[in-house]
Amino acid sequence: MCIRRGLSEAALGRILTFMSETFSIETRKGLPEHLRVLADLYPRAEWRRHMNFNDLTAFWLERHLMFRQVLDKVIGDTQAHLDGNSGRYGPELSRYTGFFLDQLHGHHQIEDQHYFPQFMAMDKRLEQAFDILDADHHALDHHLQQLADHTNHVLSALQQGQKARDEAGRLLAVQEGFKTFLDRHLMDEEEIIVPIVLEYGAEMS
Ligand SMILES: [Fe+2]
Numbered sequence: 001m002c003i004r005r006g007l008s009e010a011a012l013g014r015i016l017t018f019m020s021e022t023f024s025i026e027t028r029k030g031l032p033e034h035l036r037v038l039a040d041l042y043p044r045a046e047w048r049r050h051m052n053f054n055d056l057t058a059f060w061l062e063r064h065l066m067f068r069q070v071l072d073k074v075i076g077d078t079q080a081h082l083d084g085n086s087g088r089y090g091p092e093l094s095r096y097t098g099f100f101l102d103q104l105h106g107h108h109q110i111e112d113q114h115y116f117p118q119f120m121a122m123d124k125r126l127e128q129a130f131d132i133l134d135a136d137h138h139a140l141d142h143h144l145q146q147l148a149d150h151t152n153h154v155l156s157a158l159q160q161g162q163k164a165r166d167e168a169g170r171l172l173a174v175q176e177g178f179k180t181f182l183d184r185h186l187m188d189e190e191e192i193i194v195p196i197v198l199e200y201g202a203e204m205s
Pocket residue numbers: 108111133137185189
């Protein structure tokens with residue numbers, strides 16, 4: 001991360017604590033004002049009309065939409081199971097959650113290795129935004145593990161012929177928590193990355 005250069009361990013520790021307390025994905029309500037320099041210049045409603053908006057950016061936004069939709073589906077299915085309308089709950093939960101975990105993990109890897117280093121270098125004013133997005137990915141890794149664990153608890157109970165109501169109730173809380181954190185991350189990430197694409201004509205390659 002850019003803030004690490006030339007800092008003592010103690011100073012780094014203080015900054016990371018400040019970052020995690022102030023800009024944590026669990027408590028943040030949006031991007032801080034000083035990181036909205038480009039987001040305010042390029043309102044979301046106007047992105048697609050801008051000449052620098054390109055196909056790869058549209059594809060990247062569609063991936064975000066797909067993550068939201070798959071998560072909504074498994075939340076809806078868990079709620080339906082708790083309401084007694086199971087259908088094919090077990091197989092669908094396993095299939096869609098497995099897909100979601102794999103795809104989101106791969107998506108984060110591409111952003112960490114390609115997009116974030118490439119875009120961070122384009123506007124020094126937004127360096128801290130990439131520290132926040134990087135911290136989000138680490139936090140989401142932890143929440144992804146919880147999602148996997150709670151999904152597996154439901155699946156093993158179902159495989160043993162149980163109704164898994166308690167397990168599904170706990171899973172629903174984890175799924176809904178994940179949705180809140182993921183929505184926050186995706187919204188803020190989009191409001192950092194897309195305005196950089198528009199301002200600098202950057203390619204997402
Ligand atoms: Fe991300």
